Amino acid sequence: MASKQELQVQQKRELEKKEETTIPARVFLPTADIYETQDALSVILEMPGVEKSKLDVRVEDGVLKVEGRLDFSKYEGLQPLYTEYNVGHYSRSFRLSGKIDQSKIGAEFKDGVLFLVLPKAEEAKARTVRVK
Amino acid sequence: MITAFADPFHSLLNLQRALEARLASDWLQDLTTSRGPFPPINVFQQGDDILAIIELPGIDKNDLQIQAKENTIRISGKKAVNYPEGVSVHRQERISGEFDRTLSFPVQLDPDGIKAEYRDGVLALFLPRSASDKPRNVAIN
Numbered sequence: 372m373a374s375k376q377e378l379q380v381q382q383k384r385e386l387e388k389k390e391e392t393t394i395p396a397r398v399f400l401p402t403a404d405i406y407e408t409q410d411a412l413s414v415i416l417e418m419p420g421v422e423k424s425k426l427d428v429r430v431e432d433g434v435l436k437v438e439g440r441l442d443f444s445k446y447e448g449l450q451p452l453y454t455e456y457n458v459g460h461y462s463r464s465f466r467l468s469g470k471i472d473q474s475k476i477g478a479e480f481k482d483g484v485l486f487l488v489l490p491k492a493e494e495a496k497a498r499t500v501r502v503k
Numbered sequence: 504m505i506t507a508f509a510d511p512f513h514s515l516l517n518l519q520r521a522l523e524a525r526l527a528s529d530w531l532q533d534l535t536t537s538r539g540p541f542p543p544i545n546v547f548q549q550g551d552d553i554l555a556i557i558e559l560p561g562i563d564k565n566d567l568q569i570q571a572k573e574n575t576i577r578i579s580g581k582k583a584v585n586y587p588e589g590v591s592v593h594r595q596e597r598i599s600g601e602f603d604r605t606l607s608f609p610v611q612l613d614p615d616g617i618k619a620e621y622r623d624g625v626l627a628l629f630l631p632r633s634a635s636d637k638p639r640n641v642a643i644n
Binding site: 377378379380381395396397402403404405406407408413415417418419420421422423441443444446447448449450451452453454455456457458459481482483484 | 514515516518519521522523524525540541542543544545546547548549553554558559560561562582584586587589590591592593594595596597598600601602621623624625
């Protein structure tokens with residue numbers, strides 16, 4: 372008996388900032404999926420409402436940082452009547468546990484979802500060791 | 504000019520405040536089936552018409568159905584999250600499944616004029632008010 376599981380709304384989590392920003396806008400954490408294959412680490416982030424040109428992905432000192440800025444000019448002249456969620460920019464960073472080949476990072480953005488493929492550097496790949 | 508730089512951030516802040524303030528609104532309270540089911544929705548007024556903005560990241564357009572009848576809108580579909588086989592999953596925050604939500608608006612809509620647009624994971628529904636529902640100026644003799 373497979374009953375349909377109803378989808379629940381995920382409340383947006385706000386980014387906990389280490390420093391205060393000069394701009395008092397709100398920043399949310401994009402929901403993320405991370406999985407690992409033998410050769411690469413895949414990171415998938417949901418950032419609805421962000422345009423491709425407003426995305427920023429970088430790896431620095433072993434930290435992957437993704438930022439998405441919202442274009443709120445679309446909201447100009449609109450009067451809210453009823454709301455269930457708030458809008459804002461997105462930002463999230465992950466400390467990478469393994470070495471990443473930075474020159475081969477692949478990124479694809481579709482329907483508000485960012486797909487990142489971070490290939491592992493040669494020395495970080497698991498090798499089988501033959502025991503004599 | 505400093506104001507030119509300051510202004511965009513102000514409008515975002517003002518928008519966020521306006522959205523926050525409206526959380527307590529009872530505009531659709533008694534009319535929707537229940538408050539808060541998936542997907543979350545924001546309703547705006549644009550001139551005389553209504554604009555509903557719904558966050559639905561990562562949905563295939565073919566998996567999304569929108570039906571309009573009188574003053575109700577039904578949004579149903581499927582959100583799929585797929586992983587390749589044989590991977591080890593470290594983090595799983597995205598949700599997947601089927602959803603079905605009906606909204607009733609306290610104004611008369613023009614069903615033929617409804618437009619839907621899905622871009623960058625956001626669904627925008629343009630809901631024009633029917634001509635009979637719009638306020639009319641009364642000429643004084």
